[in-house]
Amino acid sequence: MKHAIVCGLLLSLLSVALAEEAKPPRLLLWPDGAPTGDGKTEKVDVPITVHLPPADKATGAAVVICPGGGYGGLVTGAEGHGIAAWLNGHGVAGIVLEYRMPRGRCEVPLLDAQRAIRTVRANAAAWKIDPARVGIIGFSAGGHLASTAGTHFDAGDASADDPVSRRSCRPDFVVLVYPVVSMTAIGHGGSRRNLLGANPSAALVERFSNEKQVTEKTPPMFLTHALDDKVVPPANSKMLYDALRACKVPARYLELPRGGHGLNGYKGPMWDAWQTQSIEWMREMKILPGGDKEKVQQ
Numbered sequence: 001m002k003h004a005i006v007c008g009l010l011l012s013l014l015s016v017a018l019a020e021e022a023k024p025p026r027l028l029l030w031p032d033g034a035p036t037g038d039g040k041t042e043k044v045d046v047p048i049t050v051h052l053p054p055a056d057k058a059t060g061a062a063v064v065i066c067p068g069g070g071y072g073g074l075v076t077g078a079e080g081h082g083i084a085a086w087l088n089g090h091g092v093a094g095i096v097l098e099y100r101m102p103r104g105r106c107e108v109p110l111l112d113a114q115r116a117i118r119t120v121r122a123n124a125a126a127w128k129i130d131p132a133r134v135g136i137i138g139f140s141a142g143g144h145l146a147s148t149a150g151t152h153f154d155a156g157d158a159s160a161d162d163p164v165s166r167r168s169c170r171p172d173f174v175v176l177v178y179p180v181v182s183m184t185a186i187g188h189g190g191s192r193r194n195l196l197g198a199n200p201s202a203a204l205v206e207r208f209s210n211e212k213q214v215t216e217k218t219p220p221m222f223l224t225h226a227l228d229d230k231v232v233p234p235a236n237s238k239m240l241y242d243a244l245r246a247c248k249v250p251a252r253y254l255e256l257p258r259g260g261h262g263l264n265g266y267k268g269p270m271w272d273a274w275q276t277q278s279i280e281w282m283r284e285m286k287i288l289p290g291g292d293k294e295k296v297q298q
Helices: 002-022 077-089 108-122 141-149 189-196 202-207 235-246 269-284
Strands: 026-028 047-051 062-066 093-097 134-139 174-177 221-226 251-256
Touching (some): 108 141, 141 189, 221 235
Parallel strands (some): 062 134, 174 221, 221 251
């Protein structure tokens, strides 16, 4: 009887240990204090959850994931860990970023996104990731953050003591799903207010209207938006796409005939369509194995 109890206890402990081991690692981006963009720092936890694909499926590509939520919260389920699981199924590492809410501190989310990209590159060897195939994906306001990271970046500080800070924060590719892009009236009022405050200056609106920040150095982008989206007008994606084309940046824009904001609750044919076509686009861009790069510019 005692033997059975001991065996049962050992099995329970083993099950707990295996369950803990199976959990994806969760790291803090700013263990020594998070910068607020004004020369100050704050002591807060800004975590990333690192979902790595099975070793036998890994392609070496990685994507930082920015969930939506209007810059007032985070939809970390369907637009976060659910996306990581989908990416893992295609051999891509998915890194879920729980970025800080700005509350009018407009630089804060961008600093977190930039740090997340740098962190992935700094850990590339340990995570078996190609540092030249690190992208970012964003949904709704998370799409604004991802497009901001794709238009506001630097090569890192080669003289920094911190090895993470030495890395570039330029994403190698960007995927935007029903994104907020502009901080003008065509964007999303709640996201603009939460990010820039109630009465932002014209210069601030310009800086964070990412359709106005595209250059020839902007990374390739895949965009998708439902034409019946009443929350974030599809003009956000169209304006950014036009700016990318004008600068000859490889881009694809998938207009979906219906689905609204959130694409029918993250399911159904419209949701499936952008997932299928974005993977095809990544193959054509040689981010993933296979594909024909000549088809990219559409």
